[in-house]
Amino acid sequence: MDNHQKLLEELEEFKKEKDRVKQIVGKLGGRDNIQTKRVNMLLIGMIAMLLFTGGVLRKIPINVTMYCAMMLGIVKIIWLLYEMSRANHFQYWILSTIEIRINEMSVKIKKIEKSLEELKN
Template identity: 90%
Template sequence: MDNQEKLLEELEEFKKEKDRVKEIVGKIGGKDNIQNKRVNMLLIGMIAALLFAGGVLRKIPLNVTMYCAMMIGIVKIIWLLYEMSRANHFQYWILSTIEIRINEISGRIKRIEKSIEELKNGD
């Protein structure tokens, strides 16, 4: 009975940890954070202001306006690449941690199986 209680406790602990890891991994992809939204709005606002000032008001030559808008677009692409590399690094770190935990759990399971075999052979 004592071994079964320990196994049940380990199983509950594993389930809690699995849910926690699932929540963390779910937060990694798909959703923009506030900083990304602010940067996106800033860059879009700058492009819109440039195009308005250059195209509608004719305050800036059209060539300069287009070059500046392209430069801001390139900055946006660089920002996207930076954010993707950060997310990929975090995913790699999470997956490495999960692999280490799986290896630890596998070792535990092997030890538990050995103890069960010893108990069966001892009876």
């Protein structure tokens, strides 16, 4: 009965850890955080301001306006790639940790099965 209780406790710990990991990965890969939203709004605002001052008001030559807008678009793409790589790295780290834990549990289960077979014999 003692082994059964230990197994139930380990199962509960595993479920808690699984839920915690699920929440962390969901937060990371799910929605935009405040910093990303601010950077997006800043870049979009700068592009809109450039296009307004260059295209409508004619204060900046249109070529310079377009080059600057393209540069800001490229900065946005670089920011997006950076955020994606950071999220992917964290998810890889979490999945590696889960794999290690599963391997540890597999070894424990094999030991338990072996001891049960010895008890039967």
